Amino acid sequence: MADSLYDRLDPVDQSIVIALRRDGRRPFREIARELGVSESMVRKRARRLLDEGWMRIIAISDPLALGVPVVATTYAKVRPASLDEVVESLARYESVRYLATCVGAHNLVVESLHGSNAELHAFLQEELGSDAIVGYETMQVVRITKSVWDWELGDDGSPAPPAPHDRAAPSRRPRSRTTHPRRNP
Secondary structure (H helix, E strand, O other): OOOOOOOOOOOOHHHHHHHHHHHHOOHHHHHHHHHOOHHHHHHHHHHHHHHHHOOOOOOOOOOOOOOOOOOEEEEEEEOHHHHHHHHHHHHHHOOOEEEEEOOOOOOEEEEEEEOHHHHHHHHHHHHOOOOOEEEEEEEEEEEOOOOOOOEOOOOOEEEOOOOOOOOOOOOOOOOEEEEOOOOOO
C-alpha cells in the first residue's frame, strides 16, 4: 500500500490515487491485482474519489502544439478588498484556464488562451483595467518546456520525483513580455 502524505485518505484510496495519477487509463483490474483487493472495490472507490472531488482524470495537452495562437500568463496585484470579486469575475471566462490567489508581490495568477493578440488585449483591458487592479504583468507563452500537474510530496515534504512519463515539450519560439503598471488613485 502507499506511504503518502494524502493523510485524509485511507491507504487503499491513497494507492488508487497514486496508480491513476501515474496512468489515468490503467485498468481497475490491474490496480486491484497490485493492491490485493477486488476489482469492484477499486471501481467503487475510484468512482467515490471522482464524485467527491478528490481527483480528476484528464488529458493534459500543450495548447501551443495544438495550435492555440496565444497563451498568456498574467501576474496581477489586486486590492485585497476586491480580490474575491475579481477572482469570481475572471473564473467565469472560458479563456481562463488557471486562476490562483497568491502571496507576494502579486496576489493573483491568471493563465489564459486567446485566438489572437487583439483578443488578449481586449481581455486585459476589460478585466484588468478596473480600479480594483493596482497593476499587472502579462507574459505571452511561446514555448512550454515542462508541464507537470502532479502534486505528490515525498515523506520529507519536498516534491516527489516525477513519474517516468514526465518529459519536456519540444522547443518552439523565444518569449515576449509586456508590463502594465497602474497608478494608485
